[in-house]
Amino acid sequence: MTRVEERLTIDCTPEAFLDFVMDIERYAQVDDKLRAISCVRRDGNSTEFTFRPKLPGVPLPQPKATAQMRLTPRERIDIRLAPPPLNRFNHKMAHFAARFSCEPVNDGICVTRMIDLGFHPCLSWLLEPVLKRTLPESVKRELGLTKEFLERADSGS
Numbered sequence: 001m002t003r004v005e006e007r008l009t010i011d012c013t014p015e016a017f018l019d020f021v022m023d024i025e026r027y028a029q030v031d032d033k034l035r036a037i038s039c040v041r042r043d044g045n046s047t048e049f050t051f052r053p054k055l056p057g058v059p060l061p062q063p064k065a066t067a068q069m070r071l072t073p074r075e076r077i078d079i080r081l082a083p084p085p086l087n088r089f090n091h092k093m094a095h096f097a098a099r100f101s102c103e104p105v106n107d108g109i110c111v112t113r114m115i116d117l118g119f120h121p122c123l124s125w126l127l128e129p130v131l132k133r134t135l136p137e138s139v140k141r142e143l144g145l146t147k148e149f150l151e152r153a154d155s156g157s
Contacts, residue, residue, distance in 0.1 A: 001095075001118040002131045010142040011108035012150045014074045021077050021100050022069060024049045030145035033054070036062070046072040048082060057134035058127060064108060067096075076101035093120045099107060111146075113139055 010017060021027050024047060028034040037050040047069040053062045066082040079098040081087045095118035102109040117134065121129050 001116065002128050002135060003114070004135045004139050005114045006136070006139045006143055007112050008147055009105060009108055010102075010147045010150055011112050014102045014104065015145075015151060016153075017102050017109060017111060018071060018074070018077060018100070020146070021046055022071055024051075024069070027146075030149055031142045033142070039066075045073065047071075050086075054136040055127070055131060055135075057130040065096075074146075075103075093123060093134060094118065103121060108131055111143065113123045113143055116141060 007126045009150065011037055016082045022042070024034070024040055024120070025037055028037055028051075034051050035054045035055050037049055038052075039050040041048045048066060049069075051154055054062050055062060066086040068082050069077050070080045071077050075099045079096075079100075081094075081096050083085045095116070099112070099114045101114075117128075117131060118124070
């Protein structure tokens with residue numbers, strides 16, 4: 001199991017941050033782990049999207065996946081793989097859960113980004129050492145780009 005959790009302070013409101021993440025096509029501009037988004041369905045506080053993941057440091061192509069995001073307004077977004085039949089292969093071979101949470105601080109919000117990945121034993125020996133080395137840097141970069149994007153948008157530049 002590979003678990004990454006990173007925190008960063010961003011000068012914006014919880015709504016601005018969470019709205020940005022829920023707009024998955026916009027968010028893909030800062031997250032290089034999301035590639036080839038082919039279908040997005042949003043209904044209130046839920047978004048479901050199909051994409052081709054790009055795990056950092058893994059040169060093999062990954063199969064398409066469908067993820068579901070659930071917004072808790074002003075607080076967090078929880079993400080998981082959609083259940084079968086949408087992810088029949090992925091549920092047998094991989095576990096994925098992620099979260100974005102934010103809490104107000106004096107100079108904006110403190111964002112916590114968590115990703116939890118696990119693989120079937122036939123893949124874990126190969127993938128987990130690579131991801132333990134590459135995923136933390138990818139998440140730091142993702143949060144840094146999110147900060148730049150939102151603070152630039154907030155300043156009107």
